[in-house]
Amino acid sequence: xxxxxxxxxxxxxxxxxxxxxxxxxxxxxxxxxxxxxxxxxxxxxxxxxxxxxxxxxxxxxxxxxxxxxxxxxxxxxxxxxxxxxxxxxxxxxxxxxxxxxxxxxxxx
Amino acid sequence: xxxxxxxxxxxxxxxxxxxxxxxxxxxxxxxxxxxxxxxxxxxxxxxxxxxxxxxxxxxxxxxxxxxxxxxxxxxxxxxxxxxxxxxxxxxxxxxxxxxxxxxxxxxxxxxx
Numbered sequence: 163x164x165x166x167x168x169x170x171x172x173x174x175x176x177x178x179x180x181x182x183x184x185x186x187x188x189x190x191x192x193x194x195x196x197x198x199x200x201x202x203x204x205x206x207x208x209x210x211x212x213x214x215x216x217x218x219x220x221x222x223x224x225x226x227x228x229x230x231x232x233x234x235x236x237x238x239x240x241x242x243x244x245x246x247x248x249x250x251x252x253x254x255x256x257x258x259x260x261x262x263x264x265x266x267x268x269x270x
Numbered sequence: 271x272x273x274x275x276x277x278x279x280x281x282x283x284x285x286x287x288x289x290x291x292x293x294x295x296x297x298x299x300x301x302x303x304x305x306x307x308x309x310x311x312x313x314x315x316x317x318x319x320x321x322x323x324x325x326x327x328x329x330x331x332x333x334x335x336x337x338x339x340x341x342x343x344x345x346x347x348x349x350x351x352x353x354x355x356x357x358x359x360x361x362x363x364x365x366x367x368x369x370x371x372x373x374x375x376x377x378x379x380x381x382x
Contacts, residue, residue, distance in 0.1 A: 256368030
């Protein structure tokens, strides 16, 4: 069973519209989650780290964690075409498990 | 400057040749990783290193070995490369196993 599952696989939004990405995980003991972004042909960069239930904001990126429902989400406010990338959810228990990613396309 | 550096960035090898991928980090991180990334399969952990000469297999270690003789340097070795090892390989490091992971830019390996 994959420990971290992401949805949707791909998402297209218009510039300025909110983008919402989801991640469900199978291990409720973790309190260590991160969202990473990967532009095409590049390495991964961390966007937001969240360690407790609730909300964590980093600029235009907001993560919501609800461990009871085994769910963490990422919301991107006012997305821009430069935000087009693959977004990966990661859970540490403490070994890190990555989801397979959501391909986000932001249309001008 | 916090950085993970991978060399080379692109590599083409013939089947059966030996391959050496090198990775360095300047953050004195204890933990280093090698992943491969393939379309539809996401990031797959090959090996993890907790410090010098303290290496553990990840999820797909077969066909690979690693070497970590200095904390800042972690090598991935493919003895007799196979075509199914064509992939993008990422090196990464973190202070500990549960802290933020810093990734290199990747090495695109093609085995023909």
